[in-house]
Each structure stands twice: as structure tokens, then as C-alpha cells.
Amino acid sequence: MSGLTARQVLAWLQAVKDPEIPVISIQDLGVLQAVEITNEQIVVKIIPTYSGCPAMYVIQDEIRQTLAEHGQHEVDIQLLNTPAWNTDMITARGRAAMKLYGIAPPISASDQVIQCPQCGSEKTTCISQFGSTACKALYRCESCLEPFDYFKCHA
Amino acid sequence: MNQDLYQFALRLADTSLTMGQRLAEWCGHGPYLEEDVALTNVSLDLIGHAQMFYQLACDNSETSTSPDDLAFLRDVPEYRNPLITELPRGDFAYTTLKQYFIDVYHLHLYQQLSVSSDEQLAALAQKALMEVKYHLSRSEAWCQRLSLSTEEAHEKMQKALDDLWFYTPELFETDESMQRLMTASVIPDMGAIQTVWQQQTEQLLEDCQLAKPENGWMATGGLVGEHTEHLGYMLADMQFLQRAYPGCEW
Incomplete structure (x- = not known):
């Protein structure tokens, strides 16, 4: 080659x-x-x-x-x-793209606040541990009431 | 050693495959949509683990074979899973408690296997362990929710426990082949795994106010290929396509 x-x-x-x-x-x-x-x-x-x-x-x-x-x-x-x-392998560019797409990017296990990717609110609730795929969980924002996918922390 | 590792890899793979297949039966039948998705996602992980361990078996096999051949072309007496994983899926309480028992078993087994003297086995166990931890947090939470909610749910959990408890000691059985692997530090002391498994599960049963049944009949047979009638029906369903259309791919 x-x-x-x-x-x-x-x-x-x-x-x-x-x-x-x-x-x-x-x-x-x-x-x-x-x-x-x-x-x-x-x-x-x-x-x-x-x-x-x-x-x-x-x-x-x-x-x-x-x-x-x-x-x-x-x-x-x-x-x-x-x-x-593991999710630490996802680059900063990847995380930013994910958030723009409406998926909350993974955060480390020690930092448990998951922000709504739509409005940025920290008042969010887990609806289901499994979302549309194995790598995501389903959340709902209590501020803007939108449901969203969270890309789970996997480490 | 290769033959011993082949047999042990089959034990791991058959256990995950039969668990995964039973969970997949819930597809479209889950108690509600999110749970339907969760059950089948866990199923997918388990079938992924089976595929990895079948590959390990192939790499240690004396004859040329593939993960698909091992999954789809072996008959009942060649399967090495413990009987508990082939039992019919039952109701949601039964599925949940069985999943919890297997999740705790996998957690401790894979934790120990991830430091195995066999590098390939250690790598696969590490990979599976990350996923099993998540499965366990779900099945444990469900055990608590069901047991401590309505009278009917509690009753169903107690019934599931009465049915399943005597299938659990078989998870820790060993044979001569496994004992050779234990001596070579390829696999951990299964007796020690049983001790931590018992401590953890008995604590949960207590928290859930479930009464452990009295000692009785104990299931055995998976390690020597003696299975319940249920495995035959499962394989007939699962293997139909490969048996009817050999070599078929899609």
C-alpha cells in the first residue's frame, strides 16, 4: 500500500x-x-x-x-x-455532537446530576434504565417536561 | 487444559444463551413498554456474552467449529447450562428473581475470572462484568419493588422463591475438569463464590421479607448434560431455522 x-x-x-x-x-x-x-x-x-x-x-x-x-x-x-x-473513550467532540442531537452525554459515576440536553435543567428523573438501545437510559426533564435519552456511563 | 477450557467456556456460554433466549420470549409481552425494552436489552447482552464464550470454546476446540455451530447444532445432552436457566420463563416475578440470582452469580464469577491466568478468558470476563453490574442494579431494584408492594406481588415473589431456591446450588457444582482449571488458577474456587453469593442473596431476601424455603430436593445434572424436558422445547424453537435450512445466513 x-x-x-x-x-x-x-x-x-x-x-x-x-x-x-x-x-x-x-x-x-x-x-x-x-x-x-x-x-x-x-x-x-x-x-x-x-x-x-x-x-x-x-x-x-x-x-x-x-x-x-x-x-x-x-x-x-x-x-x-x-x-x-467504556464511555471515557468518547471524545469531547463526540459528547458535544451527542448533546446537540438531543442525547445527554455520559457523565462519570461520581457526578450524578444528569442535565436535560434541551433546556439544561438539572431537575431530571430516570424513567427506565434501558432506553431505545442498550447504551441509553430514558429520562424526563422536570423543568421542560421533555423526555430524553441519556447515554449511560459505562465503566 | 484446552479440553477443560473448552468445556468450561461451553458452561458459561450455554448459561448465558439459555438465559438470553428465555428473556427474549418476553419481547412484546413485557408488563409495560419500557420494561419490555429492558428485558430484551438484557437478553441481547447475554446473547452477546454467549457469543464471546462460544468463540473462546472454538479457540480451544480440537475440531473445527464456529459459535453458530455450537449454539444451533448441538442437542440437549451436549448443553452444559445449569437447569435453572432453561426453566420456562414463568410470570414477571419468577423471571425477575431468577435474573437476580443469575446476576449475583455472574457478578462474583466474572469478578474472579477477570484475574484468570488465561488472558483471553480474563478479557472476556472483564467485558461481561461491566454489563452484568447494570443488570444486577435493575433486577435487585425490581425484587424490592415487587416484594414490598402489594400482597399479591409479595405472594408471587414468595412462590417464585419456593420454586427456584433448590435450583441455585447447582450453579456452584464442579467436576474433575473444572477442578483442574481451579488448580491452575484459570477459574476461581467455586465454593468461595457460593459463600459470597449466599451472603448477598440471603440479605436481599431478608430485606424483601421473603422466607427462604426449608432444605429439600436439590437440582443437578447440567454439567453432565442431564436436563429437564424444557430445554428440548427451547432448542426446538431456537434451532429450527438452522436445522431446516443448514448453513442459512441472513
């Missing part, structure tokens, strides 16, 4: 978003762990968020498709078991 750099591939892969939260890239989510260029192929290393996350299949397809659009067809996608994914 002469001339191709991992940096270039990473830039291309910014286009691959989480299928469930289409505003955050797999890189900002922490799913994309590494890109290596060997003589024969591009090696892409990814980790699952939750063990049973069905989005992993879609993500692999989209990585292949994105790289194919840039003329790269020799791609080896490796699904790793380590490191275990």
Missing part, C-alpha cells in the same frame, strides 16, 4: 457514524481503535460497545463501503475483545 498513510484512512473513516446516533463518528465513540497499513492491506481494529450490540455488523459494512469509495478494497477488519470499551 505505497503512499497511503493511517492518518489518511482515519480521515476517511470520520465519515463512518454510529448507525444509532448518526452524528457521532465511530472514532469519536471509541469504537475505532487503530488503523494499520501493511504491504497488502488496510487493517482496521474495532471494539464493540456492548457485547450484543447489533450495530457492529452495520459498522463493519460501512467501513468497507467507505474505503471502497476511496478505491481501497483490500481491507481486514478485526473485531477485538480488548480493551473493553
